Amino acid sequence: MSLLVPVLALLLALLVDRWFGEPPLRLHPVVWMGNYLGWAGGRLQRGLRSAVPVGVSVSNTTLAAREEAADYKAFWLGALYWIGGIALFTVAAVWLEHMLWMFGDWAASLVTDAGIAGWLASAVVLVLLALLLKPMLAWAMLKGEVLAVEGALGQSLQAGRDRLNWLVSRDTTCLSEAQVRESAIESLAENLSDSVVAPIFWFVLLGLPGAVAYRFANTADAMWGYKGVYKGQNWEWAGKWAARVDDVLNWLPSRLTGLLLALTCGLRWKSLRREAIKTPSPNSGWPMAAMALALNIHLGKPGVYVLNPGGEDALAVHTGQAVVCASKVLLALIPVALLALYFRAIILS
Numbered sequence: 001m002s003l004l005v006p007v008l009a010l011l012l013a014l015l016v017d018r019w020f021g022e023p024p025l026r027l028h029p030v031v032w033m034g035n036y037l038g039w040a041g042g043r044l045q046r047g048l049r050s051a052v053p054v055g056v057s058v059s060n061t062t063l064a065a066r067e068e069a070a071d072y073k074a075f076w077l078g079a080l081y082w083i084g085g086i087a088l089f090t091v092a093a094v095w096l097e098h099m100l101w102m103f104g105d106w107a108a109s110l111v112t113d114a115g116i117a118g119w120l121a122s123a124v125v126l127v128l129l130a131l132l133l134k135p136m137l138a139w140a141m142l143k144g145e146v147l148a149v150e151g152a153l154g155q156s157l158q159a160g161r162d163r164l165n166w167l168v169s170r171d172t173t174c175l176s177e178a179q180v181r182e183s184a185i186e187s188l189a190e191n192l193s194d195s196v197v198a199p200i201f202w203f204v205l206l207g208l209p210g211a212v213a214y215r216f217a218n219t220a221d222a223m224w225g226y227k228g229v230y231k232g233q234n235w236e237w238a239g240k241w242a243a244r245v246d247d248v249l250n251w252l253p254s255r256l257t258g259l260l261l262a263l264t265c266g267l268r269w270k271s272l273r274r275e276a277i278k279t280p281s282p283n284s285g286w287p288m289a290a291m292a293l294a295l296n297i298h299l300g301k302p303g304v305y306v307l308n309p310g311g312e313d314a315l316a317v318h319t320g321q322a323v324v325c326a327s328k329v330l331l332a333l334i335p336v337a338l339l340a341l342y343f344r345a346i347i348l349s
Helices: 002-020 029-045 060-068 072-110 114-136 139-153 157-164 177-224 240-265 269-276 285-295 316-348
Strands: 299-301 305-307
Touching (some): 029 072, 072 114, 072 240, 114 177, 139 177, 157 177, 177 240, 177 285, 177 299, 177 316, 240 269, 240 285, 269 285, 285 299, 285 305
């Protein structure tokens, strides 16, 4: 039974996500990560020469100079705050996982009939491990938010733009209906990798600490990993460490997501690779390009890139199709992940 605990814990975590969604905000570990990063980011920006106080008018020339000038103080302070945060949450995850296994062994030793006790203890460990893993995954919330954008567009364009702000950091004020829909589908594809495939990937490799460490790194990139000025703060150097580490941790999961989309939707790898390398990010282009090709639509960020430029404008029907494609990826990933978890448990036992 102990060999099956990680396997069944992943299955149970996915079922909890499907049935119950996200835990309350006050109990959500990712919210705690965000609170730490918000506090650390404020301290990090204070006093740095690259910081831009909110409300202060600064010329474009000055901003460009600040963004280009190497600010190693900002870089290393950002790295230190990042390391402190990931150490805090990962050590907590290591301790919790260790205590779960210790509890299982202890409970089994209390009862003469070790077989029954072992099964009961493993069941408790399984449930607790699943509940700790679940917040690192966010498939139900991602799917719901993307469909909510489509529902808002059915009311009005402005309602769609407002709802899209929950998903993306780009300026939505001038987006057309098709561009709002494209942005939502892009976010679905990118976060399919970030919020589903990658956490499972790192859980398979390194257990609960791996999933927690990845989620912290990804949250840090979402909050700090901007190029230049964002909301009055210059993250060009202060967020560079967070952005680069996230790139490394997502390198394989993003390509795995693109590959699974290609396999489940009948895409050619050469076509996917040609489109995927168009984005500034080394990773996000893979799932987004695969989704664009699978739906035969064009996706892009105005003035930055266009994926599958020969595709159609995104229509309402494409949002539902995108969710179906993403669901196929998850269904294809589950048996592979479960098998890998089982063999990992055998190797470590």
